[in-house]
Amino acid sequence: MSAKVSPFAPSAYPALPAVDGVRFASTEAGIRYSNRRDLLLATFVPGTVVAGVFTRSKCPSAPVEWDRDRLAGGRARALVVNSGNANAFTGRKGREATRLTAEAAARAVGCGPDEIFLASTGVIGEPLDPVPFERHLDRLAREAAPDGILDAARAIMTTDTYPKAVTRSVEIAGATVTLNGIAKGAGMIAPDMATMLSFLFTDAAASQATLQAALADAVAESFNAITIDSDTSTSDTVLLFATGTAAARGAPALEEAGAEALEAFRGALASLCRELAHMVVKDGEGATKFVEVRVRGAVSDQSAKRIARAIADSPLVKTALAGEDANWGRVVMAVGKAGEPADRDRLSIWFGDFRVAHEGERDPAYSEAAVSAYMKAPELAITADLGLGDGAARIWTCDLTHDYVAINADYRS
Amino acid sequence: MSAKVSPFAPSAYPALPAVDGVRFASTEAGIRYSNRRDLLLATFVPGTVVAGVFTRSKCPSAPVEWDRDRLAGGRARALVVNSGNANAFTGRKGREATRLTAEAAARAVGCGPDEIFLASTGVIGEPLDPVPFERHLDRLAREAAPDGILDAARAIMTTDTYPKAVTRSVEIAGATVTLNGIAKGAGMIAPDMATMLSFLFTDAAASQATLQAALADAVAESFNAITIDSDTSTSDTVLLFATGTAAARGAPALEEAGAEALEAFRGALASLCRELAHMVVKDGEGATKFVEVRVRGAVSDQSAKRIARAIADSPLVKTALAGEDANWGRVVMAVGKAGEPADRDRLSIWFGDFRVAHEGERDPAYSEAAVSAYMKAPELAITADLGLGDGAARIWTCDLTHDYVAINADYRS
Numbered sequence: 001m002s003a004k005v006s007p008f009a010p011s012a013y014p015a016l017p018a019v020d021g022v023r024f025a026s027t028e029a030g031i032r033y034s035n036r037r038d039l040l041l042a043t044f045v046p047g048t049v050v051a052g053v054f055t056r057s058k059c060p061s062a063p064v065e066w067d068r069d070r071l072a073g074g075r076a077r078a079l080v081v082n083s084g085n086a087n088a089f090t091g092r093k094g095r096e097a098t099r100l101t102a103e104a105a106a107r108a109v110g111c112g113p114d115e116i117f118l119a120s121t122g123v124i125g126e127p128l129d130p131v132p133f134e135r136h137l138d139r140l141a142r143e144a145a146p147d148g149i150l151d152a153a154r155a156i157m158t159t160d161t162y163p164k165a166v167t168r169s170v171e172i173a174g175a176t177v178t179l180n181g182i183a184k185g186a187g188m189i190a191p192d193m194a195t196m197l198s199f200l201f202t203d204a205a206a207s208q209a210t211l212q213a214a215l216a217d218a219v220a221e222s223f224n225a226i227t228i229d230s231d232t233s234t235s236d237t238v239l240l241f242a243t244g245t246a247a248a249r250g251a252p253a254l255e256e257a258g259a260e261a262l263e264a265f266r267g268a269l270a271s272l273c274r275e276l277a278h279m280v281v282k283d284g285e286g287a288t289k290f291v292e293v294r295v296r297g298a299v300s301d302q303s304a305k306r307i308a309r310a311i312a313d314s315p316l317v318k319t320a321l322a323g324e325d326a327n328w329g330r331v332v333m334a335v336g337k338a339g340e341p342a343d344r345d346r347l348s349i350w351f352g353d354f355r356v357a358h359e360g361e362r363d364p365a366y367s368e369a370a371v372s373a374y375m376k377a378p379e380l381a382i383t384a385d386l387g388l389g390d391g392a393a394r395i396w397t398c399d400l401t402h403d404y405v406a407i408n409a410d411y412r413s
Numbered sequence: 414m415s416a417k418v419s420p421f422a423p424s425a426y427p428a429l430p431a432v433d434g435v436r437f438a439s440t441e442a443g444i445r446y447s448n449r450r451d452l453l454l455a456t457f458v459p460g461t462v463v464a465g466v467f468t469r470s471k472c473p474s475a476p477v478e479w480d481r482d483r484l485a486g487g488r489a490r491a492l493v494v495n496s497g498n499a500n501a502f503t504g505r506k507g508r509e510a511t512r513l514t515a516e517a518a519a520r521a522v523g524c525g526p527d528e529i530f531l532a533s534t535g536v537i538g539e540p541l542d543p544v545p546f547e548r549h550l551d552r553l554a555r556e557a558a559p560d561g562i563l564d565a566a567r568a569i570m571t572t573d574t575y576p577k578a579v580t581r582s583v584e585i586a587g588a589t590v591t592l593n594g595i596a597k598g599a600g601m602i603a604p605d606m607a608t609m610l611s612f613l614f615t616d617a618a619a620s621q622a623t624l625q626a627a628l629a630d631a632v633a634e635s636f637n638a639i640t641i642d643s644d645t646s647t648s649d650t651v652l653l654f655a656t657g658t659a660a661a662r663g664a665p666a667l668e669e670a671g672a673e674a675l676e677a678f679r680g681a682l683a684s685l686c687r688e689l690a691h692m693v694v695k696d697g698e699g700a701t702k703f704v705e706v707r708v709r710g711a712v713s714d715q716s717a718k719r720i721a722r723a724i725a726d727s728p729l730v731k732t733a734l735a736g737e738d739a740n741w742g743r744v745v746m747a748v749g750k751a752g753e754p755a756d757r758d759r760l761s762i763w764f765g766d767f768r769v770a771h772e773g774e775r776d777p778a779y780s781e782a783a784v785s786a787y788m789k790a791p792e793l794a795i796t797a798d799l800g801l802g803d804g805a806a807r808i809w810t811c812d813l814t815h816d817y818v819a820i821n822a823d824y825r826s
Contacts, residue, residue, distance in 0.1 A: 059749030059757040089745045089757065091774035124742025125775045234749055315728070315813075316821055323822030329537025332502045336472030336647055344472040344502065361504035362538045400728075401822075405815050408729055409736030 004403060007378060008282035008290060009162040016149050016167045019178050019201045021045035021243030024148030025140035026155035029132040032084030032122060039133070040155040041140040042079040042199065043109055048243045050076035050117060051211035053219045055236035061088035062128075063118040064235055066098040070114050074208035076241055077111035078141075079199060080118050080133065081156050083184075086195060087120040087128040088234040100130040108141035119237045121158055121184065121195040149201075153182040156197055159407060160184050164279040168268040172261045175251035177204045179265075181272045185228065185280040195235040196223060198276055204265060205244035206254040214266045215240045222273035225305075226396045227312045228284035240269075281396050286403030289321045291396065294383040298391030303340040305393035310338035311382060318400035324375040326368070328356040335384055346387030352380065359387070417816060420791060421695035421703060422575040429562050429580045432591050432614045434458035434656030437561030438553035439568035442545040445497030445535060452546070453568040454553040455492040455612065456522055461656045463489035463530060464624035466632045468649035474501035476531040477648055479511040483527050487621035489654055490524035491554075492612060493531050493546065494569050496597075499608060500533040500541040501647040513543040521554035532650045534571055534597065534608040562614075566595040569610055572820060573597050577692040581681040585674045588664035590617045592678075594685045598641065598693040608648040609636060611689055617678060618657035619667040627679045628653045635686035638718075639809045640725045641697035653682075694809050699816030702734045704809065707796040711804030716753040718806035723751035724795060731813035737788040739781070741769040748797055759800030765793065772800070 022044055029039035052071050054064050080101055087094050102113040109116075120128060153163035168179045183198035200215075219238055247253065254262050282290050293312045298304035311317055311334040320327035328349045335342050345360035354371045355363045374380075435457055442452035465484050467477050493514055500507050515526040522529075533541065566576035577596045582589050596611035613628075632651055660666065667675050695703050706725045711717035724730055724747040733740035741762045748755050758773035767784045768776045787793075 055749075056752075057746070057749030058751070058753070058755040059745050059760065086742075089742065089760075089770065089773060089775070091758065091772070093774070124745055125770065127775075234746055315817075319818050319821035322818065325822070329499075329502065332472050332537055333470070333647055336468075336470035339469070339471070342471040345504065347472065347502075357502065357538060359504070360502060361506070362502070362540075400818060402815050402818050404728075405732050405735065405813060405818060408732035409738070409814075 005161040006283045007288060013150060013165065016165055016180055017169070017178050018146035019180050019243065020203045020245040021048065022201045022241065023144035023146055024152040025144040026148065026151050027136055027140060029082065029136050031082050031132060037151065037155040038083045039136055039140070040081040040152050041105070041137060041144060042152065043141060043144050044077055044241055045243050045245060046077065048076050048241050049074055049206060049208050049211055051208060051215040051240045053215055053238045055234060057234045059089065059234050061086050061120060061235040062090060062094035062098045063087055063120045064237060066102065067117050067237065067239070070117065073114050075115050076117050077115040078105050078109045078117070079239065079241070080105050080116065080137070081197065082120050083156055083158050084122040085120060085126055085128045086122045086124050086235050089125045090127050093127045097128045097130045101133045104130070104134040104137050108137040117239055119197050119235070121156065121197055121235055124234060149180060149182060156182065156184045158184060159285055160283050162283060164276055164283070166272055166275045166279070168272045170264045170268040172204065172246065172251040172254070172257050172265065175246055175249045177246045177251055177265065178202060179268050179272050181276050183276040183280055185283050196280060197236070198223060198238045200238070200240040200269070200272065202240070202242045203244070203246040204242050204254060205247040205251065206242050210254050211240055211242055214269050217266065218270040218273040221270060222277035225394060226277045226281045227309060228281060228398055278396060281398050284398040285407045286401040287398030288378070288401055289399040290379045291321060291398060292381045293395045293397060294381060295386070296383070296392040297386040297388055299341045299389045300391040301393055302391070304391040305395070306340050307335055307338045307342070307384065307386070308393045308395040310334045311384065312395045312397035315400055318397070321380065321399035322401045324372070326351050326356060326371040326375050331382060331384060332357070341388060342386055343388060348385045348387065350383040351375065418574040419696045420701060426563060426578065429578055429593055430582070430591050431559035432593050432656065433616045433658040434461065435614045435654065436557035436559055437565040438557040439561065439564050440549050440553060442495065442549050444495050444545060450564065450568040451496045452549055452553070453494040453565050454518070454550060454557060455565065456554060456557050457490055457654055458656050458658060459490065461489050461654050462487055462619060462621050462624055464621060464628040464653045466628055466651045468647060470647045472502065472647050474499050474533060474648040475503060475507035475511045476500055476533045477650060479515065480530050480650065480652070483530065486527050488528050489530050490528040491518050491522045491530070492652065492654070493518050493529065493550070494610065494612070495533050496569055496571050497535040498533060498539055498541045499535045499537050499648050502538045503540050506540045510541045510543045514546045517543070517547040517550050521550040530652055532610050532648065534569065534610055534648055537647065562593060562595060569595065569597045571597065572698055573696050575696060577689055577696070579685055579688045579692070581685045583677045583681040585617065585659065585664040585667070585670050585678065588659055588662045590615060590659045590664055590678065592681055592685050594689050596689040596693055598696050609693060610649070611636060611651045613651070613653040613682070613685065615653070615655050616657070616659040617655050617667060618660040618664065619655050623667050624653055624655055627682050630679065631683040631686040634683060635690035638807060639690045639694050640722060641694060641700070641811055691809060694811050697811035698820045699814040700811030701791070701814055702812040703792045704734060704811065705794045706808045706810060707794060708799070709796070709805040710799040710801055712754045712802040713804040714806055715804070717804040718808070719753050720748055720751045720755070720797065720799070721806045721808040723747045724797065725808045725810035728813055731810070734793065734812035735814045737785070739764050739769060739784040739788050744795060744797060745770070754801060755799055756801060761798045761800065763796040764788065
């Protein structure tokens with residue numbers, strides 16, 4: 001397993017303002033490894049509203065099932081996250097572990113188990129022992145403090161090479177509302193320690209319906225618009241917790257604050273999710289390139305998204321990116337294999353601002369030397385114009401490198 | 414680029430019996446590289462019937478379009494194949510190159526251009542110069558001989574590390590009918606020298622409709638049931654040429670030979686295609702493992718095939734295979750992401766004969782040591798039983814290794 005840190009790792013983290021009503025504590029519970037922060041408790045003031053988006057896997061983990069069943073209640077008092085074990089494909093024992101963990105957290109925080117949300121990431125198929133949770137959660141509830149968010153981001157890491165924490169703020173009727181978020185990758189995906197998790201915290205006051213709609217839209221253009229290796233975790237989870245404490249400082253509930261304020265909040269949430277999603281891609285297993293794939297001129301937005309995904313998921317496109325090779329022939333191949341309406345003789349392709357192919361042929365004007373120089377940049381854009389309609393989409397991805405193979409070829413053992 | 418030879422390369426090739434009415438000649442035409450056999454001419458006696466199956470890419474190469482348009486005629490007098498340049502995404506110039514090549518071959522062989530079939534494999538987007546074809550085809554037509562099939566297999570190679578040639582025979586009314594086939598990989602796929610091509614030759618007499626139906630069925634369970642990296646070439650082509658010369662030795666046309674003889678021929682064709690398809694996978698770029706993925710208990714055969722493909726295409730499953738890691742959690746993930754009906758709590762998984770997961774949980778009886786020892790074998794089987802219905806499918810694939818990245822990360826330059 002590679003111990004290299006991503007070339008995109010930030011050199012420093014700005015201090016994040018606290019979100020009133022949210023407290024964090026984390027510890028080394030020894031779930032799979034020693035000397036590794038692997039258990040996070042976040043607590044929320046009474047009345048905190050929760051929204052969530054989960055993996056579409058047909059084989060979801062036990063915590064995903066637990067959370068889905070609790071989302072209808074719409075209220076949360078605590079979040080418990082462990083790394084090291086995904087509690088997925090663990091059958092009846094897995095369901096039992098989620099129940100025992102939620103009960104222990106509820107006792108520690110002083111609420112009902114239906115107000116506890118859970119997430120687990122790590123190895124699939126190993127029974128998760130709930131005893132360490134019971135032992136630590138009381139203490140974590142007592143120690144929880146408003147300023148522990150960077151340690152919280154560290155506690156949920158698996159193959160991530162750096163913690164991911166981002167903040168936004170927005171004015172609602174003259175009062176500042178804060179949105180903080182943390183996330184972990186890093187294979188996007190995947191059983192063996194690479195599930196995508198993100199937890200978002202705000203002091204905005206809002207109904208569950210408003211938050212759920214805003215979260216679903218934000219996720220569609222961020223966490224659901226990235227791909228590292230096309231695999232989908234059993235455990236992918238995004239949860240948004242809104243404490244409503246900004247109301248005490250004069251911020252009305254989003255439903256009463258007017259359309260402009262609601263749009264500002266939705267815009268800040270979308271921007272927060274997008275930055276976190278980009279950080280996940282940039283810390284993709286073995287990644288050395290961050291690539292925006294843009295498709296336009298497709299017959300519909302959905303068609304454009306499928307074509308963009310075919311390009312972004314193609315192992316041949318991704319290995320060419322790793323080799324800094326402006327191999328637009330592979331982009332043609334990926335467009336062709338997407339199964340969506342395409343007309344070879346109308347297709348044009350750009351790397352960055354360099355048009356390399358136009359209307360079904362190599363662009364006679366393109367300079368191989370200039371494009372090759374462009375490919376050496378760490379952040380790249382590939383654009384495909386189908387020339388058929390107005391459908392457009394963006395997907396973010398990374399390259400496929402030797403280190404991806406090294407990280408994944410021997411993980412479990 | 415790696416120069417390693419596949420561990421599955423045969424140590425020797427059996428002498429293939431000639432198919433009466435088929436002659437081969439190949440040469441170094443310098444299409445892209447010097448000192449490399451890159452141009453193949455195969456000629457057929459008058460009356461030879463042709464069937465074909467092509468890529469489903471929406472951006473097919475010019476030769477694929479040429480062949481598709483000629484298939485309705487159903488007759489072939491020659492096949493011209495070049496490696497080094499795919500003549501794909503080459504616009505009007507590409508169509509012109511196919512026409513000029515076919516005309517040159519028709520002059521050399523003495524037939525109309527509509528009886529010439531073409532295939533090209535190599536770089537996408539570079540104009541293909543037809544002049545070398547015109548220069549060489551006259552000579553090749555004169556030199557063509559019945560016994561050049563192994564050199565023919567070599568002439569169509571790109572990143573393949575060994576030539577692929579297979580033979581079968583079948584008795585039709587007491588007369589021996591021969592089927593020979595050649596194929597090339599090696600990324601299955603892919604613009605940059607990895608298109609899958611296969612050419613099959615038989616002396617059986619049959620109508621185009623009979624041959625086309627037999628070929629389509631054989632391809633479905635062979636070339637269309639393999640995946641190396643999930644990418645689809647612009648140029649994939651399988652052509653079957655039937656000279657009908659066995660009729661002179663007493664073999665009636667397949668339509669008149671009776672149901673049993675027709676089934677025998679179809680079985681031999683299917684077996685020929687399967688062996689060639691397996692050879693393509695075993696020579697997959699960087700492959701060290703040959704893996705049969707079996708899915709059963711799905712709601713339909715089509716659903717089973719989609720699930721098998723999700724497992725076989727998963728980069729995480731494929732890197733685990735490279736690491737000889739019995740990582741069945743990644744198989745669960747792949748089943749879950751396939752989008753097909755699945756019930757986690759009915760799912761069982763085997764590596765070889767070792768059941769590692771049963772009804773939604775790790776199989777308590779499985780021995781990690783025994784399964785780990787099994788994973789060291791070069792040929793492996795993964796079985797997933799969905800426990801829902803009677804749908805079943807098989808897909809063959811290989812592992813994803815460092816060498817795949819090495820071969821593909823810097824190919825064009």
